[in-house]
Amino acid sequence: MTDRQAAGWAAVAGIVAVGTGVALGELAAGLVSPSLSPVTAVGGAVIDAVPPGVKEWAIALFGTADKVALLGGMGLLIAALAALSGIVELRRRFAGVAIIAVFGAVGLVAVLGRAELTANAVPVPLLAAAVGMVLLRWLVGRLGEWRTDAGLPSAETPSAATTDAGLPPAETQPAGPGPTAQPPSRRRFFQSLGGTAAVAVVAGLLATTFRGAAAAVSELRSKLALPAPESPAPPIPAGAEVRLDGVGPLVTPNKDFYRIDTALRVPVVDPAQWTLKVTGLVENEVSLDFAALLAKPLIERHVTIACVSNEVGGDLIGNARWLGWPVRELLALAGPKDGADMVLSRSADGWTAGTPLEVLTDNRDALLAIGMNGEPLPLEHGFPVRLIVPGLYGYVSATKWVTELKVTRFADDVGYWTPRGWSERGPVKTSSRIDVPRDGRSVSAGTVAFGGVAWAQHTGIGRVELRINRGAWQPAELAPGISKDTWYQWKLAVPLSSGQYEVQVRATDLDGVAQVEDRAPVAPSGATGFHTVRVDVKS
Ligand SMILES: Nc1nc2c(c(=O)[nH]1)N[C@H]1C(S)=C(S)[C@@H](COP(=O)(O)O)O[C@H]1N2
Ligand SMILES: [Mo]
Numbered sequence: 001m002t003d004r005q006a007a008g009w010a011a012v013a014g015i016v017a018v019g020t021g022v023a024l025g026e027l028a029a030g031l032v033s034p035s036l037s038p039v040t041a042v043g044g045a046v047i048d049a050v051p052p053g054v055k056e057w058a059i060a061l062f063g064t065a066d067k068v069a070l071l072g073g074m075g076l077l078i079a080a081l082a083a084l085s086g087i088v089e090l091r092r093r094f095a096g097v098a099i100i101a102v103f104g105a106v107g108l109v110a111v112l113g114r115a116e117l118t119a120n121a122v123p124v125p126l127l128a129a130a131v132g133m134v135l136l137r138w139l140v141g142r143l144g145e146w147r148t149d150a151g152l153p154s155a156e157t158p159s160a161a162t163t164d165a166g167l168p169p170a171e172t173q174p175a176g177p178g179p180t181a182q183p184p185s186r187r188r189f190f191q192s193l194g195g196t197a198a199v200a201v202v203a204g205l206l207a208t209t210f211r212g213a214a215a216a217v218s219e220l221r222s223k224l225a226l227p228a229p230e231s232p233a234p235p236i237p238a239g240a241e242v243r244l245d246g247v248g249p250l251v252t253p254n255k256d257f258y259r260i261d262t263a264l265r266v267p268v269v270d271p272a273q274w275t276l277k278v279t280g281l282v283e284n285e286v287s288l289d290f291a292a293l294l295a296k297p298l299i300e301r302h303v304t305i306a307c308v309s310n311e312v313g314g315d316l317i318g319n320a321r322w323l324g325w326p327v328r329e330l331l332a333l334a335g336p337k338d339g340a341d342m343v344l345s346r347s348a349d350g351w352t353a354g355t356p357l358e359v360l361t362d363n364r365d366a367l368l369a370i371g372m373n374g375e376p377l378p379l380e381h382g383f384p385v386r387l388i389v390p391g392l393y394g395y396v397s398a399t400k401w402v403t404e405l406k407v408t409r410f411a412d413d414v415g416y417w418t419p420r421g422w423s424e425r426g427p428v429k430t431s432s433r434i435d436v437p438r439d440g441r442s443v444s445a446g447t448v449a450f451g452g453v454a455w456a457q458h459t460g461i462g463r464v465e466l467r468i469n470r471g472a473w474q475p476a477e478l479a480p481g482i483s484k485d486t487w488y489q490w491k492l493a494v495p496l497s498s499g500q501y502e503v504q505v506r507a508t509d510l511d512g513v514a515q516v517e518d519r520a521p522v523a524p525s526g527a528t529g530f531h532t533v534r535v536d537v538k539s
Contacts (some may be wrong), residue, residue, distance in 0.1 A: 001147055001151070006090060006147050007087050007090065009143055010086040010090035010140055011084075011086045012083075012086070013086045013139035013143055014083050014084065015079050015082045016139065016193055016200065017086070017131075017135035017138075017196065018078060018079075018082035018085065018132045018136070019079075019082065020131060020135055020196050020199055020200040020203070021100070021128040021129060021130075021131040021132030021133075021135065022039065023199075023200045023201075023203035023207060024127060024128060024131050024199075024203050025038050025039075025107070025128025026038070026039060026203070026204070026207035026211070027210070028123070028124045028127055029124050030206070030209075030210030030214065032124065036121050037111075038107035038110065038124060038128055041111040041113070043070055043071060043074060044110070045109075045110040045113060046070065058070070082132075084096075084099065085099040086136065086140060089140040093137075094137070096136055096140065097133045097136055097137055100129055100133045100136060101129060104132070104133075107125035107129065108121075108122065108125040108129075111125050138192065139192055139193060142185070142188055142192050142193075143189050145185040145188070145189070146189045149183035149184075149185040150182075213268045214266070214268050214379065216270075217268045217269065217270055217379065217383070220270065220272075221383055221384075226375075229298045229299050229300040229323055231297075231300070232299075233300040233482075234301075234302075236250065236251075236482050237481075237482065240479050240480050240482060240488075240489065241479065242477070242479050242489045242490065242491040244449055244451035245436065246435050246436035247435045247436055247451040247453070248435075250482070250486075251321060252319050254372055254373055254378050256318075257320060257372075258307065258316045258318050259381065260307050260316060261351070262351055262416070263351070266379050266380055267347065267348040267349045267401040269348050269383065269384055271383075272290065274289065274403070276288045276293075276368070276385065276402060277405070278331065278404075278405045278406075279404060279405070279406045279407070280340070280344075280407040281336060281337040281339065281408060282336055282407050283334065283337065286330065286333050286334045288330065290384055290385070294370070296325040296329070298323055298370075299323075299367070300321055300322065300324075300371070301321070301390075301485065302320070302483060302485065302486045303319070303320070303322055303365075303486065304455055304457055304486045305317070305319075305320075305388060305394055305398055306393060306394065306455070306457075308393035308394070308422060308525065308526045309522045310522070310526075311522060312431065312433075312519075312527045312528070313433050313434070314527075317455070317487070319487055320372050320373050321372070321373050322367055322369040322371065323367075324368050324370055324371070324385075325367065325368045326365055326366065326367060327343075327360045327367065327368055327389075327405075328360060328362075328366065330368065330405070331361055331407070336407045340407045340408060340409060341356065341409050342354050342356060342407075342408050342409055342413060343356075343408070344405075345387055345399040345402050345405050346399070346402070346403060346404040346405075346406065347402055347403060348401040349401065351399070351416050352399070352415045353387075353396050353397055353415045353416065354396060354410065354413060354415035354418065355387075355389060355392065355396055355415075356410075359389060359397075360389065364389075364390050364391065364485070365390065365485075366390065366397075367387070368386075368387065368402070369385065369386050370385055377400075381400060382401050382402070383401070384401075385401075386399060386401065387399045387402055390485035391428055391457040391458035391459075392426050392457075393428055393526060395416075395417045395422060396417075396424075396425065410424060421523055423524040426525060426526070428455070428457045429515075429516065429526045429527075430454075430455070430461075430507055430508075430509050430515045430516075431454070431456075431507065431528075432454035432455070432464055432490075432505045432506065432507035432530075433453050433505065434452045435453065436450065436451050436452070438533065439532075439533040439534055441533075441536070442535075442538050443496075443535060443538070444537070444538055444539075445496060445497050445498045445537050445539045446495065446496070447493045447494070447496075448493070448494050448496045448535070448537065449493050450476070450493075450494060451492070453488065453490070454478075454505070454507035455487035455488070455507075456484075456507065456509035457485050457486070458484060459484060459510055459513075460484030460509060460510040461478065461488045461507055461509060461510065462509055462511075462512065463475060463478060463508045464476040464488070464505060464507050465505070465508075466492050466503060466504070466505055467503070467504050468501055468502070469501055473506060475492075476505075477490060477492060478490050484510065496537045497539070498538055498539035499537055500535075500536055500537075501535045501536075501537060502533075503532070503534075503535055505530060505531050506530055516528035
């Protein structure tokens with residue numbers, strides 16, 4: 001084999017290795033969340049980075065095919081770099097692998113810059129890069145074996161006096177390898193290359209299918225015009241935001257909203273196919289489609305939802321303006337029968353939550369929500385329809401991609417998490433958080449501004465207090481809440497001289513019930529204890 005041939009095959013190995021990594025990365029993104037696609041993220045970053053002049057030039061040149069042109073250009077660039085990594089890897093072990101590592105880092109940075117949920121975003125580009133790196137080393141290693149064998153005398157290749165099965169060759173077969181026979185390492189290289197390429201093709205096709213479905217529904221979502229609410233959200237009172245750096249915002253932007261669910265692949269639900277059935281202990285089974293839901297008198301409310309897995313001081317909590325139809329209206333149409341005390345809501349992917357019937361029928365505005373902060377629900381947050389129930393943890397109430405409400409009894413049915421160690425009922429526990437200064441931070445002596453949030457959904461917060469080094473509780477300045485279903489911001493300026501301080505916060509609800517001091521873990525029914533931060537005050 002000539003050096004040129006070896007380099008050519010090394011380039012092909014590089015393209016196959018990187019192509020497989022990219023295809024598996026896209027497949028993983030298609031499974032987990034469309035916003036994690038490394039290719040889309042890098043493409044988006046390129047679009048953001050390109051100077052406006054170049055962008056206009058590209059649009060003028062390619063018209064509406066500009067995105068296709070961008071992706072095609074990226075594909076060519078990736079292929080060129082992948083080929084280069086193969087050639088380099090053949091010259092020097094791990095040199096080509098290092099090039100792919102740089103690719104992976106670029107993909108990771110791009111995804112982190114866009115993904116809806118950053119923690120979830122890390123594994124996908126890492127997977128793509130790791131697959132590319134391992135495959136490159138492996139394929140180039142096989143190529144190296146072939147090259148070594150090809151350079152050796154043919155005596156080194158096993159004699160074909162016997163076949164692979166160990167039998168003597170039939171009379172009619174050629175007697176054995178002549179001087180032009182190929183070593184088995186050649187076959188091994190091509191088998192490895194072909195097998196890997198086949199994996200890439202299958203992964204690529206699957207990824208395209210998944211992305212196609214998600215892209216189609218994303219497109220429908222972006223074209224959806226939400227109806228105006230018949231009853232708009234009450235205005236946010238002046239002064240509801242304490243305006244302290246590190247506290248807030250009062251309304252969490254959709255892209256920063258925490259995401260928790262069991263869905264490995266975000267359910268992709270076409271609103272035109274969506275129906276919600278009310279079944280079980282009802283006088284009439286009712287079925288609702290999306291068009292009918294849009295035609296209902298909708299209301300808009302700010303509601304803070306929280307996860308039962310939120311640790312004291314944690315951030316699995318967010319506040320949004322939800323547009324929807326009160327669940328009680330739908331349940332009234334169905335007419336729950338006597339004895340029913342629970343609604344088991346089910347999502348398109350089979351997940352369930354058990355919510356007390358009373359909470360869905362009382363005057364609190366439990367919603368069949370379609371809008372979040374003025375937009376249709378993001379796919380990750382339950383598009384097209386989810387439940388939002390003020391006062392309950394998400395695991396017993398906030399079913400995303402909801403498709404069924406079964407009116408039933410706690411004695412007869414259980415929600416997904418209850419048999420897995422979480423309590424049957426999940427009212428939100430009153431809690432509070434110190435957002436500034438952050439735990440462990442140094443601040444300068446003088447007046448130190450403390451601030452954060454407190455929540456007691458559907459009861460409301462009455463007061464927030466701070467204590468320093470377990471001293472007397474000092475009342476903080478409590479900002480007006482949007483409603484008792486949302487969190488409240490608070491702040492307090494405290495004069496502190498240099499030294500170490502332990503600062504704790506405590507909230508009391510509008511019924512006068514204080515937050516529980518004893519520490520409890522998140523399981524089975526939500527964490528308790530006071531959020532505590534240590535502050536180092538320097539002169
Ligand atoms: N279909 C479905 N809905 C679900 C879940 C789930 O796993 N599947 N998780 C629930 C939990 S535990 C919480 S805390 C909230 C989180 O909602 P978010 O991801 O929109 O913040 O969704 C709830 N709805
Ligand atoms: Mo949760």
